[in-house]
Amino acid sequence: NAGVTQTPKFQVLKTGQSMTLQCAQDMNHEYMSWYRQDPGMGLRLIHYSVGAGITDQGEVPNGYNVSRSTTEDFPLRLLSAAPSQTSVYFCASSYSGLVNTEAFFGQGTRLTVV
Amino acid sequence: GENVEQHPSTLSVQEGDSAVIKCTYSDSASNYFPWYKQELGKGPQLIIDIRSNVGEKKDQRIAVTLNKTAKHFSLHITETQPEDSAVYFCAASPTISNFGNEKLTFGTGTRLTIIP
Numbered sequence: 027n028a029g030v031t032q033t034p035k036f037q038v039l040k041t042g043q044s045m046t047l048q049c050a051q052d053m054n055h056e057y058m059s060w061y062r063q064d065p066g067m068g069l070r071l072i073h074y075s076v077g078a079g080i081t082d083q084g085e086v087p088n089g090y091n092v093s094r095s096t097t098e099d100f101p102l103r104l105l106s107a108a109p110s111q112t113s114v115y116f117c118a119s120s121y122s123g124l125v126n127t128e129a130f131f132g133q134g135t136r137l138t139v140v
Numbered sequence: 141g142e143n144v145e146q147h148p149s150t151l152s153v154q155e156g157d158s159a160v161i162k163c164t165y166s167d168s169a170s171n172y173f174p175w176y177k178q179e180l181g182k183g184p185q186l187i188i189d190i191r192s193n194v195g196e197k198k199d200q201r202i203a204v205t206l207n208k209t210a211k212h213f214s215l216h217i218t219e220t221q222p223e224d225s226a227v228y229f230c231a232a233s234p235t236i237s238n239f240g241n242e243k244l245t246f247g248t249g250t251r252l253t254i255i256p
Contacts, residue, residue: 030183059243061246066149066248068144068146068229068246068247068248068249069184069229069244069246070246071243071244071245074243084243085141085245116183118183128174128186128189129186129244131176131183131184131185132183133181133182133183134181134182134183
């Protein structure tokens with residue numbers, strides 16, 4: 027199993043450009059989420075999904091869109107990139123059950139907006 | 141919402157000594173407390189977790205303690221080794237019925253350096 031795969035690993039965007047960060051998991055996990063990691067701020071939840079067709083906002087959703095058309099994929103879209111979105115982005119997935127289970131993280135996408 | 145504070149932000153210990161990282165949380169509904177280790181250039185990886193019905197849990201050189209009354213939990217690493225050098229994150233989450241892994245609220249991280 028590949029686990030959680032994120033692409034690309036690095037990206038530089040100009041202000042105002044749009045792009046999609048890809049996330050795919052092959053563990054048949056229902057629950058998927060996107061975090062951003064900034065120095066001194068830990069990981070903050072952007073959006074999450076508890077299953078195909080269901081998404082919801084996290085702590086810092088502004089400027090980002092998500093969709094979940096399949097169990098495997100959970101792309102994150104930046105509609106109009108801003109310098110404040112310079113960060114490292116992590117996708118995570120976990121099994122959905124009645125008890126908290128381990129979240130598996132991808133290797134991250136380092137995004138720079140100039 | 142939940143707020144998780146983590147201390148210290150950096151920690152250096154001599155190889156073989158113990159390291160302790162502490163976290164406090166604000167939401168009394170939180171009942172799941174994982175610890176993640178993040179090595180350079182990689183995503184966080186779960187190293188140990190504890191649920192609110194348990195006060196302490198050990199896994200070889202790593203232990204976690206939980207005090208629900210005081211709303212704090214700690215990570216203890218004994219006999220530290222160079223490969224323990226990494227950034228460690230604590231997190232807290234409630235469990236809500238019908239769904240599984242709920243939204244994790246992370247601490248701000250501790251950069252642990254083991255000095256050979």
